[in-house]
Amino acid sequence: MFNLFSVMSYRERRRWFYPLVSVMVALGLIVSPMSHPAKALPWDRLLFQGIQILQLSNISDRQEVQLGNQINDQLVGSQLRLYRNARINQYVAQIGQRLAAASERPDLPYTFQVVRDDSVNAFATMGGFVYVTTGLLSTVDNEAQLASVMGHEIAHITERHALKQMRQAAVTRGIATAAGVDTNRLVNLGVEFALKRPGSRSDELEADRKSLQMLAKAGYPPSAMVAFLEKLLDQPSPPSFLSTHPATNDRISAIQKMLPSNANTGYGLDEQAYRSAVQPLR
Numbered sequence: 001m002f003n004l005f006s007v008m009s010y011r012e013r014r015r016w017f018y019p020l021v022s023v024m025v026a027l028g029l030i031v032s033p034m035s036h037p038a039k040a041l042p043w044d045r046l047l048f049q050g051i052q053i054l055q056l057s058n059i060s061d062r063q064e065v066q067l068g069n070q071i072n073d074q075l076v077g078s079q080l081r082l083y084r085n086a087r088i089n090q091y092v093a094q095i096g097q098r099l100a101a102a103s104e105r106p107d108l109p110y111t112f113q114v115v116r117d118d119s120v121n122a123f124a125t126m127g128g129f130v131y132v133t134t135g136l137l138s139t140v141d142n143e144a145q146l147a148s149v150m151g152h153e154i155a156h157i158t159e160r161h162a163l164k165q166m167r168q169a170a171v172t173r174g175i176a177t178a179a180g181v182d183t184n185r186l187v188n189l190g191v192e193f194a195l196k197r198p199g200s201r202s203d204e205l206e207a208d209r210k211s212l213q214m215l216a217k218a219g220y221p222p223s224a225m226v227a228f229l230e231k232l233l234d235q236p237s238p239p240s241f242l243s244t245h246p247a248t249n250d251r252i253s254a255i256q257k258m259l260p261s262n263a264n265t266g267y268g269l270d271e272q273a274y275r276s277a278v279q280p281l282r
Contacts (some may be wrong), residue, residue, distance in 0.1 A: 068127020151211035
């Protein structure tokens, strides 16, 4: 049978294909249950708005780092109290850079910072910014456990989870305009998501999976992630950051199914060496 599409040139296909995609994006915004009927926009503005929102999760690495820098400046300037001990910061940065080199985006300029906070927590924002609390450093048993938590946060960055959340929030909160999304509002969203990430189950499990791969590639035993989560289960009151993740027992079961055969071998299991490295915390 004669197939018109098969004989069309690549340029001709692109000429009608991309406008069609744009129309489909606009239609998706119109019929989406997340859109608000009281804020209806003219067709051309709605179409352009759809493209801007679509592009938000596909910005360049340079743009992502710039946005991450602005979010970090606001976090450090008004939200967080950094722990300034040079020895501790250097130690955490060394672990982070070892993991980052084994990640799927090793060329990002990663920055690892220690936050003076007794809560057991770690979080990240786009562009390579990762934060760990002094409470977390005091709680883990060894370097491998710490690496498993940091790998999870690095994975959120490599998979651009925060940018995807921003795109969704720009739609649901109605903060996108025909000119795009205001940068100040994006920064405020980034600060909000960094401090209290409303992570989806799929994003969190994906971050776990990517972290396991990072740990193995960097020479850490992937089983350390399970050991750390089991340790948290034994605590009288589990850390609040777990509330934004899938149920811990479910996470442990999912991670155990993903563990490689050599999951118990690797660097960083020496508890005494770790306590010596973080001794200034005491």
